[in-house]
Amino acid sequence: MTNEAIETLHEAMFEAMVAGDLAELDSILASGFTLTHMTGYVQSRSEWLEAIESGEMQYHRMETVESTRSRDGTVPALTARTLTDATIWGSRATWRLTLRSWFEPRGNGWVITRTVASTW
Template structure:
């Protein structure tokens, strides 16, 4: 799970849409700290068009737990990003849920909040 989280962060910063598509389910949603829920396709489109640019992500702490039988990774990050025209470094807590896919795992949803 930690390796998948790191791959997510690297792909976000690198703008690697193919990598993101490969590690996220088609039904993936990202819930922003504002509460806005964004589909995978809308989020990737926002990155492709430059509405959301991730400049740097540092994972400060990451823990793995379970919610029922579903693995959950909670990561505290320092995220330098430009989101809809506003650039800042946010202290984001990213909670990501996973499901099995082939011989590995994919991310089904991520919820962002501040810490």
């Protein structure tokens, strides 16, 4: 996977989050995908997509401030510092989030296997 492909897939996730595009998220997230929130709560793919669909989690804007690519062994990863304007379980704020995502090949493309959020 090229660095450009990793960045493109990561940006596609951000765009789909803001658009509430569940079909796009479904196509780019691994079936076992998990999102670890800044609180440490690990949310399954299905639970996260349901929260987006119900409006419990609404992403209004995500701005990538900087990003870096790395490898964990043979697995490509991308770390993005973002300004994330979101309403999460009723609380709206702009969070300074570091989102670290890992990728793996699936079929002819790649998927995101997990993302871990923390503050910066």
